Amino acid sequence: MAHLGVAELADVAHAAYGRELRDVARLRGGSKKGVYRLTLDDGTTGVAYVWRASEDYWPEHEYDPLFGNASGRDLFLTAHTALSEAGMCVPRLVLVDRDVVVVEDLGGSFLEKQLDDPKPLERLWDDVEAMHQRLSPRYGRPSALQPTDAPPIPDVVLKRALGHLEDCSTRVPRIAAAREHLETLLRQRHSLIEPRTRYGLIHGELGPDHVLVADGRPVLIDIEGTMFFDVEWEHVFLQLRFGRHYRPVPGLDPARLALYRLAMHLSLVEGPLRLLDGDFPHRDAMLAIAEHNVERVLEELHAV
Structure with missing residues (x-):
């Protein structure tokens, strides 16, 4: 499966930060979405979540409506709101686009x-x-x-x-x-x-x-x-x-x-x-x- 690069995510980075995109790295995980670290021309970074068919490794399947296919921008946003209202800490939103959300980069300290x-x-x-x-x-x-x-x-x-x-x-x-x-x-x-x-x-x-x-x-x-x-x-x-x-x-x-x-x-x-x-x-x-x-x-x- 081909991953996205600078050419595909340059417009996203510019819309989120108003800067040029210098480098892109796909992060671990993400079997249903792509998770990419965006490195800008000033060295700062952000993280882009990308929900596209090309990023989904799961084969076609008849999903049940409750558990099935728990992925997508809208689910992410409603979950972000619900967890924030419950007092949980979630990454700050930077940009919401049609099939992409950019959030703050909190590093890799898991x-x-x-x-x-x-x-x-x-x-x-x-x-x-x-x-x-x-x-x-x-x-x-x-x-x-x-x-x-x-x-x-x-x-x-x-x-x-x-x-x-x-x-x-x-x-x-x-x-x-x-x-x-x-x-x-x-x-x-x-x-x-x-x-x-x-x-x-x-x-x-x-x-x-x-x-x-x-x-x-x-x-x-x-x-x-x-x-x-x-x-x-x-x-x-x-x-x-x-x-x-x-x-x-x-x-x-x-x-x-x-x-x-x-x-x-x-x-x-x-x-x-x-x-x-x-x-x-x-x-x-x-x-x-x-x-x-x-x-x-x-x-x-x-x-x-």
């Missing part, structure tokens, strides 16, 4: 390289707790909340997980061999969940690689998956990505955690393997994620 520093990590947990306490009576994207008669979140998660189980069974023989038991386990865990009518604001994919540290403050990036949802969904992901650095919180529903944990692991098998149907370049990393989560899926059979 939290994943500073997990042993308690200050930014504790600040993140405080921020996340405050974010999760921002509530809505309906779930969904901040700009497209689901109607009041929408299926309950556990039903949505179960349906999605069963679809992932079906797909994984066609790709991974070990999951195929345990498919019947895994389906039974998903349905059993779902049956134990009590109704809920209040939902917290979540990032949706909050790993330490999606948090920058600027002046000691955690700054959230890759925010397009932001939505009002069961906060247990986010906590399952936080536990997975932060490991021993995760800070538990009281009051989470253990039934939801159990269902969402298995559903999350199935998702992290299905998604990486489907991404590899295309020409995503970092193939070994995706295979490692899928393999790790195959093991975690099968471990769930012995966790009951």
Whole structure:
């Protein structure tokens, strides 16, 4: 896949900063969008997010309306507003264009390289707790909340997980061999969940690689998956990505955690393997994620 260069982004840089563009570097990540550092003729920099078909590594797929294809300028902007209103720190907007947003460049100081520093990590947990306490009576994207008669979140998660189980069974023989038991386990865990009518604001994919540290403050990036949802969904992901650095919180529903944990692991098998149907370049990393989560899926059979 060809990436953008100075010629393609010169007009964007001029519109954002009124200066000439000297250099462009595509930054890591960005399987659904291009992330580019713009270096101007005076040495200052900015970061451009570009949503174009040429930047999307994902093969064509029938997306579900809630989780599917969490990418695009409009989703980014509504998430930016919702997170800012919740007191979270996000990069400052410099330019909003048709399929490009330019934000301030906060450098490459990712939290994943500073997990042993308690200050930014504790600040993140405080921020996340405050974010999760921002509530809505309906779930969904901040700009497209689901109607009041929408299926309950556990039903949505179960349906999605069963679809992932079906797909994984066609790709991974070990999951195929345990498919019947895994389906039974998903349905059993779902049956134990009590109704809920209040939902917290979540990032949706909050790993330490999606948090920058600027002046000691955690700054959230890759925010397009932001939505009002069961906060247990986010906590399952936080536990997975932060490991021993995760800070538990009281009051989470253990039934939801159990269902969402298995559903999350199935998702992290299905998604990486489907991404590899295309020409995503970092193939070994995706295979490692899928393999790790195959093991975690099968471990769930012995966790009951």
